[in-house]
Amino acid sequence: MNAAPALGPLTALERRGLLAALVLVIGLMFPVRGYLTDDTFIHLQYARNLAEGRGLEFNPGEPVYGCTSPLWVALLADGMALGVDGVRWSRVMGALATLASVALFFQLLRRTLHSSALCVAGTVAWAAHAWMARWSLSGMETPLAVALTLAGFVAFVSGPSWGSRAWWTGAWWSLAALARPELVLLLALWAGLLGVAAVDRSGARRLAAGVAPALLIYGGWLLYARLHFHAWWPQTLAAKSAGTASLAFHLDNLGRQLQVLGATDAGVGVLALFGVAALLRLGPAANRSRALEALPWLWVIGLPLSYLLRGVPVLSRYLLILAPILAWLGWRTLDDWEARSGRPRRVMAVLVASLIVIQNLVVYRAVVVPQVESFTRALEGELIPWARWFGEHSPSGAAIATPDIGVFGYFSRRPILDLAGLITPGMVRYLGSETQEEVIARFRFAAIARPAFLVDRGGGEYRLLEDSPYAASLVPLGLARVPNLGVARPEPATYSFYRIDWNTFDSLHVAQPR
Secondary structure (H helix, E strand, C coil), X not given: CCCCCCCCCCCHHHHHHHHHHHHHHHHHHHHHCCCCCHHHHHHHHHHHHHHCCCCCCCCCCCCCCCCCCHHXXXXXXXXXXXXXXHHHHHHHHHHHHHHHHHHXXXXXXXXXXXXXHHHXXXXXXXXXXXXXXXXXXXXXXXXXXXXXXXXXHHHHHCCCCCXXXXXXXXXXXXXXXXXXXXXXXXXXXXXXXXXXXXXXXXXXXXXXXXXXXXXXXXXXXXXXXXXXXXXXXXXXXXXXXXXXXXXXXXXXXXXXXHHHHHHHHHHHHHXXXXXXXXXXXXXXXXXXXXXXXXXXXXXXXXXXXXXXXXXXXXXXXXXXXXXXXXXXXXXXXXXXXXXXXXXXCHHHHHHHHHHHHHHHHHHHHHHHHHHHHHHHHHHHHHHHHHHHXXXXXXXXXXXXXXXXXXXXXXXXXXXXXXXXXXXXXXXXXXXXXXXXXXXXXXXXXXXXXXXXXXXXXXXXXXXXXXXXXXXXXXEEEEEEEECCCCCCCCCCEEEEEEEECHHHHHHHHHHCCC
């Protein structure tokens, strides 16, 4: 099943196919080259403080493990320390990582498929992936995480048998886990299967080689995180899952995952399901020695399952780190059929690739581009100006309470109280039992700090003036309107900005029933 084809020089077809794939992904990146998200500036805020010598912290002097991608932050900080604009540098690195992911996917197919035509067709189809294009120049860590995941799988399938280059595989996936925390699951699956497959002395050596870089690279980071942040895991994990224990939420989350993957990967997903039969053909005696063959399957099943179990609201970028592996499994199924029939199926390869490309281009044009353009306009025209206003009209220590911390922290250069709990851990205990709207209306954040300003998102214009028992302590400053908050939340949102009069709050708080 995992016998690698003999690799020779690139054929003319492969060279043209790879070039076409790279041209295609560049063409798709161009219309979304201005895309920015609030999370982009969370990374940039951490990176700027690191580059300027204030440490790996969002608010200087408040070490909270709120950066889910320490590797990405470190790379951003390197460029910013050299004087490069952070946004521009993040886009350059995103573009390079996206191009690398296409080249690495091509290598993964070339090392595991026997048909050059299928290799080319699969690479072109992957280059058209709508979600990959969306996040390519967003300044987010997603392209880097995808590239590192693929680099690990290329190492995994290289050599005389899968997993024989254990050190390099473990090293790439350890770096990937520093780009996206979910990739710790891939590391754990890798280590577990290495242990299962360690049936002899060579297997034991492979286990040691595969685990060593994880202990060195990721283990070293965990030790630093524990010493600096007093935490092993990002605060984001607790904040994202707060208040999401209901059955209705889990069912909705499952439907959301199927919707995200189905929009771009339905074709390869169906093909991959047929490939399950290949695993079932392994005899019982071979199961332990060939356990590593199950790794890609366990990854594409285990990641969505982990999101469901933890109650994490899923975005397209969360699932993008498994999309190329799902696609690889689908193309391997076609390659297996072709090998068993003994006849090349170039027409089928072209047909399948064409359908995948068309599907992704439709999603790209109908969903990705409109959402990117509308949200970026609102971010640049509404939220960033307000963030700068806070910085220009307040003393340096004046804090801002907001559910969107990136833009307001980065452009105001003021301390942030995170109403979503990502960098303010004390908020999570309230969000576990109340909605964010209720938490804000009841001024739960007052038990943590007393910010000068409050940003309220959603619920209509100045809704706190009617919904909050502390409305009299709020001085309205203005509004901002955003047409959507992403593909997952396509409805419009209104931001209301207030100054807080804490003397009035104190008088009202005393009068509130206990």
